[in-house]
Amino acid sequence: MVGYQPKRANKVVACLVCWTCHGRMGPNHFTLKDGCAVCGFCGTKNPLGNLRKMSIQEVTAPSEILVCFTRAGTAAHALHVDCKTVLGPWIEFQSAETLEKALRYLGATEEQIEEHRNQMKRCGQGSSNIRLLPNRKNLLRINYGKL
Numbered sequence: 001m002v003g004y005q006p007k008r009a010n011k012v013v014a015c016l017v018c019w020t021c022h023g024r025m026g027p028n029h030f031t032l033k034d035g036c037a038v039c040g041f042c043g044t045k046n047p048l049g050n051l052r053k054m055s056i057q058e059v060t061a062p063s064e065i066l067v068c069f070t071r072a073g074t075a076a077h078a079l080h081v082d083c084k085t086v087l088g089p090w091i092e093f094q095s096a097e098t099l100e101k102a103l104r105y106l107g108a109t110e111e112q113i114e115e116h117r118n119q120m121k122r123c124g125q126g127s128s129n130i131r132l133l134p135n136r137k138n139l140l141r142i143n144y145g146k147l
């Protein structure tokens, strides 16, 4: 990458990766207080060491992921849209409804939820394309570095 020049200058900002909810957030979503960075999603106090320098784009632009699910929607994990790179571990969900709520929270569109539901009804397992909005609790424990 030596000599590589990005086409667009990308602003770098301090972002928080919360050690409780694993959410990743830009400066507008956490507050600095008593020498701590307070997570805007779950309210946990993080040490300042949890702050990371990231491009503003990383915490403002949505991504597209695949969510693989099985056991009637009670287990799911995130996969890169390349269908190969595993983004997170298998997570247990109480029910198909809980999983669906999580997908909505993460940013799935109405159409995506509809498709997900159909697939769930047909066979109780599969993989759904999901939009992933920035500044959400990391319910799927996604390794953001692999997005």
Ligand SMILES: [Zn+2]
Pocket: 018, 019, 020, 021, 022, 023, 039, 040, 041, 042, 043, 044
């Ligand atoms: Zn948090």
